[in-house]
Amino acid sequence: MKVYTKTGDAGETSLLSKQRVSKDHIRVETYGTVDEANAAMGLAKSFVKDEATAALIEKIQKELISLNADLATEYTAADVPARITPEHVQRLEQIIDRLEEKRIPQNYFVTPGSSSAGAAFDLARTIVRRAERCVVRLKRSGMIPATVPLYLNRLSDLLFVLARCVEQEELVQTLTRQVLTVINSTPATREGGVTMLEKAKKIIEAAEKKAVEIKVPMVIAVVDAGGNLVAQHRMDGALIASIAIARDKAYTAVALQMPTDQAALQTLPGQPLYGLNTTDGGRLVIFGGGYPIYENGAIVGGLGVSGGAVEEDMAVARAGLAG
Structure with missing residues (x-):
């Protein structure tokens, strides 16, 4: 069977329920738009590295085929039940609820494009x-x-949440790679035989001297x-609380x-890292008192x-640091 049939050369097409309608009929435009959304979701799926997320998208893509069959059918009161059921809608709501538990809240308008997968999900969302x-x-x-309409509404919400989740995960992975790069490139002993412990003792001694000078007892940690x-x-x-705070500032x-x-400036509402302090078990501290220690231009x-x-x-x- 050939791909081209020539049956639509006059500008008409057949619905699933056999009626012939114009290709610019609102019903055709509607299921054609859903088909666009399905293609955009396929693009997003190609960027996603998480197998569970990719499997979720593929399942929804198959459900959109059933939804398009509903749209391509001229229903009457005597027709068979729809292919998309309330259970389909409920399942999307359950997925949204699970993802929302993991997502960092964002109290500002999102500009798409922070990641390829996120941008593709946002594109699919707007088409839906x-x-x-x-x-x-x-x-x-x-x-x-x-x-x-209920399914499409929930799907657009799901795609928004998915876009934010994949962007959030990509940010965490980027930070992890940066830390691992430093770990793998930093020797335990510095030039001249100075160990990190020796350097830490010197830093702590100088910091304590300043703390005594300003008459404030401090906790000083080096990682x-x-x-x-x-x-x-x-x-x-x-x-006592400063024991954990000092260590986490250094980390x-x-x-x-x-x-x-x-x-702290990068995590204010509206900034790119807003909400970051809620990740990593709350270990990231975003107020002053923590500094990287550099040696020969590298963080040690x-x-x-x-x-x-x-x-x-x-x-x-x-x-x-100065001492």
Whole structure:
């Protein structure tokens, strides 16, 4: 059987229910728009690396074929039940709920394009929205199953959440790769035989001197390039809570390869890393007092200081690095 049939050369096509209609009929435009969305979802699937997400998309693509069969059928009150059922709609809602539990909240308008997969999901989402609008027009002139517009509405919401989740996962993977690169490229012993522990002791001594000078008991922590604790010092009277905070500030400075006060600016509402502090079990600290430790232009560890006001923590940390 040839791909071309020539039956549509006059500008008409056949519905699944056998009626002949014009190719610009609203019913044809509607299921054609759904077909566009299906193709855009296929593009997104080609970018996705997670097998479970790819399998989810493929299942939905097959359901869209059934939905298009509903759209290509001129229903009457005596017709058979629709192919898309309330159970299909409910399943999409359950998937959205599961994904929302993992997603970092975003209280700002999203600009698509942070990742290839995310952009493709956003493209599919906008096409589904257009299909929804087509369904509204179609309902004025023809009968369609009540589940069809509900399914399309939930699908557009699901695609939005999926786009944000894949972008979030890609950000985490990028940060992980950066940390691993530092770990794999940093030797345990520096030039001249100076170990990271020796360097940590020197930094802690200089930081403590500054803390004594400003009369604020501090906790000072130094980690290596992998975020592992090398040495930690708690001055008499320093807050117990500062033990974990200082260590996590040092870890954050290494993980993000930037001072924690700079990370704070990037995680404000509307900024690209908003909500990042909720990842990694809440270990990422986004207020001042954490700094990467550099040697010959490379990050070899991190320093974290806690115990005073943010400005005091930063001053003590800078004194430690300078010493």
